[in-house]
Amino acid sequence: GAVLDERGEASLDASFMSGKDLNAGAIAGVKKIKNPILAAYSVMKNTPQVLLISEGADQFAIEQGLDTVDNSYFITERRRTQLLKNKSLSQIKNKKELLSTVSKFGTVGCVALDKNGNLSAGTSTGGRSNKKWGRVGDVPIIGAGNYANNNTCAISATGWGEFFIRNVVAHDISSLIEYKNLNIKEATKISLDKVKKLGGSGGVIALDKFGNYAMEFNTKGMYRGVKDSKGNFKVSIFKSD
Ligand code: ASP
Numbered sequence: 112g113a114v115l116d117e118r119g120e121a122s123l124d125a126s127f128m129s130g131k132d133l134n135a136g137a138i139a140g141v142k143k144i145k146n147p148i149l150a151a152y153s154v155m156k157n158t159p160q161v162l163l164i165s166e167g168a169d170q171f172a173i174e175q176g177l178d179t180v181d182n183s184y185f186i187t188e189r190r191r192t193q194l195l196k197n198k199s200l201s202q203i204k205n206k207k208e209l210l211s212t213v214s215k216f217g218t219v220g221c222v223a224l225d226k227n228g229n230l231s232a233g234t235s236t237g238g239r240s241n242k243k244w245g246r247v248g249d250v251p252i253i254g255a256g257n258y259a260n261n262n263t264c265a266i267s268a269t270g271w272g273e274f275f276i277r278n279v280v281a282h283d284i285s286s287l288i289e290y291k292n293l294n295i296k297e298a299t300k301i302s303l304d305k306v307k308k309l310g311g312s313g314g315v316i317a318l319d320k321f322g323n324y325a326m327e328f329n330t331k332g333m334y335r336g337v338k339d340s341k342g343n344f345k346v347s348i349f350k351s352d
Pocket of ligand 1: 217218236237238239247248249250256268269270271272273
C-alpha cells in the first residue's frame, strides 16, 4: 500500500543513484507502476534523463516492460483510514497538534556498499497522506531525499519532504563529509538539526565509503535495519532500541 493524496489516489515517487558515476534516475507522480523503484532504476540505466513525471513516466515503464497495475492496487484500508483522519485533522489550525496526532510518512529507503567500494541509494514513497494533488516530495529530487557518491556516502531520507528539499539534506550530508571531513554520524546530525530548526522532522539512513553507518532521526521512531557482509544484522524502531 501507499499513503493517499487529497483525492484518495496513490501517486508515487522514487529515485535511485549510483555513487560510482553519479548516475541517477527518478520518477514522480506515477499512478500505475507496480514497483516504482524499478522504473527509477531504468531511467538511470536506459536513458540520458534523470527525472520523468506522471503519465510520461507511466508510459516509459510500460515501454520498459515493467509491471503495471490499477491504482487501486496501492490503496489499503489502513491508508484510507489514515487519509480520512488526516482530512478531518486538517481543519485543526494548530499544525503542531496535527503533526503529533497522526503519522503521515510512508517511505522505504536503502543504501548499500559493495565489495568494490561502490555506494548506491534508493528511495521510494507514496509521499504524505492528504498531500495536494500534483505534489512532489523530496524522494525523487536527487540531493534532497536521495544521494550517492563513492567519494563520500550514500543517503536515503524519510520525513517531511518539503524541509528535506529546502535543506538539500542528502547532498548536504555528502558535502559536510567532502568539504569538512566530518564523519557520517556528525554529518547526518548537523544536517537533520537544520531540518528541525526550520520546523521539519524526519530521518536518514546513511552509509559512508568505509562502511560506517548512521541512522539518525528527530521523530519518535524510524523503522530501520542494518546488515553487514558477515551476516550480522539488527532491526530497530525507537531511539532506545
Ligand atoms: N519524504 C516523503 C515525502 O515527503 C514522505 C516520507 O518520508 O514518508 O514525500
